[in-house]
Amino acid sequence: MKNIYVIGVGLIGGSLAKDIKEKNPDSVIYGIGRNQSTLDEALALKIIDKKATLEDVVNADLVIVAIPVDATVKLLPTILDKISDDALVVDAGSTKADICKVVENHPKRRNFLAMHPIAGTEYSGPSAALSGLFIGKTNIICEVEKTTFKLQEKALDLFKSIGMRIRYMNPEAHDKHIAYVSHLSHISSFMLGKTVIEKERNERDIFDMAGSGFASTVRLAKSSPEMWTPIFRQNKDNVIETLEEYINNLTHFKELMTNNDYDAIFNEMKNTNHIKDILKGIS
């Protein structure tokens, strides 16, 4: 795969570009994006070799779509329209159902592979791109059977070469589960940040008291609203369900406190402690 076009040269697109270039020094990485300044930044950081436009994907062996999920839904059919018969298109979105749906009847559906690499940080843009980001990270592939076998093989070789662990899942299961282990965490973090900032307006000193525990729980509140608003919109029903369960659990905890039922509060925490074992290996 010589000619690689990355649409969206931010955290995920940029990190993929870096690792792929390192493993395939002969490839040429082209960057495509709405903002010339972002592309210039990616060029300066040597994340991409050249700037390109959407028309150029006709020359692509591989197109990586790493833009907000609403933009992916809009753009993906057009990209498939433009590519050659042998090209592979992958996306990296945090939702999978709407993205798979929009191309389900596209004549080039078999050139597309839907994926979600579970990797990233709370930062965004080309400067957030990291070498080796995907080593040991899970990449969830949806509807693998809908991609032509030859392109599946190429894609998997590439993913394994940059260290990814592969898991297969259908788009609906992906969106349901990811709401729990990713989307809900972002909301809990944003609302925790909001609750404390609201307080802080009158109490500037409060953050002097914040330690690493607070920093850890609000880390995701630094995430990009441009990226996350469309994720919540596309995964609305699942996210609302997780949010309701979370609010119910918090309300129950509050009631236990109101009723001075500290034995029950102890047990709530004790029963959740085994998250330790579950999280082993995730850092």
Added chain:
Amino acid sequence: MKNIYVIGVGLIGGSLAKDIKEKNPDSVIYGIGRNQSTLDEALALKIIDKKATLEDVVNADLVIVAIPVDATVKLLPTILDKISDDALVVDAGSTKADICKVVENHPKRRNFLAMHPIAGTEYSGPSAALSGLFIGKTNIICEVEKTTFKLQEKALDLFKSIGMRIRYMNPEAHDKHIAYVSHLSHISSFMLGKTVIEKERNERDIFDMAGSGFASTVRLAKSSPEMWTPIFRQNKDNVIETLEEYINNLTHFKELMTNNDYDAIFNEMKNTNHIKDILKGIS
């Protein structure tokens, strides 16, 4: 300060013992605790030099009380009863109002300094003790004026020698603010862990999808229920207030989603993004 007695040789007591011993090689660190096995572990880890009992604090130059806050409230008057006139007693509890209250009329009140070092990890016990844990960390001191000047001076020299930044606050303000930047984070994390674990009962694969963002937001759910139940009990009113505000913010977010008001959701996140600047320097 030669004879130093540490009551509770866990994460905080053990870390203080390590740093103090390093800065004062001539001191002798005595460990006191309910469980002989914990003391033996601390001895094996060279966190303490010798085991001791509560009766021995009569020989102390310094007593560090680093046990759950309910135990501190029970034990602190007895400790003050037993010490010599020149000894300093400090506690390290996450709540300050009840602890200050229980000794306010004690004849040896001036031998006590109430503090809360904002440092720690989600782990507990002697094996969780870390050298250098307090470097650059805030240590909040309450009611400093109630401690005799000579002992204040000794304490501050010691705290500064192990790298702490000192802040002064009254116990009520401490308990109110710490509810926001620490206690609420723990509840948000525990309930997030609970919400996901409840789901996981039927869906073992879900944690294969968890990334570093989830790990970060549930990190505090590994914390010790023995330590945290009494903290929530002592800071009940403040914690319930923060919890109500947090639940209201989450409920509002859910309503915005239900109403498809994604512009407002974008703004909720954008307005909270400046937590980036607030958290600079906290890791």
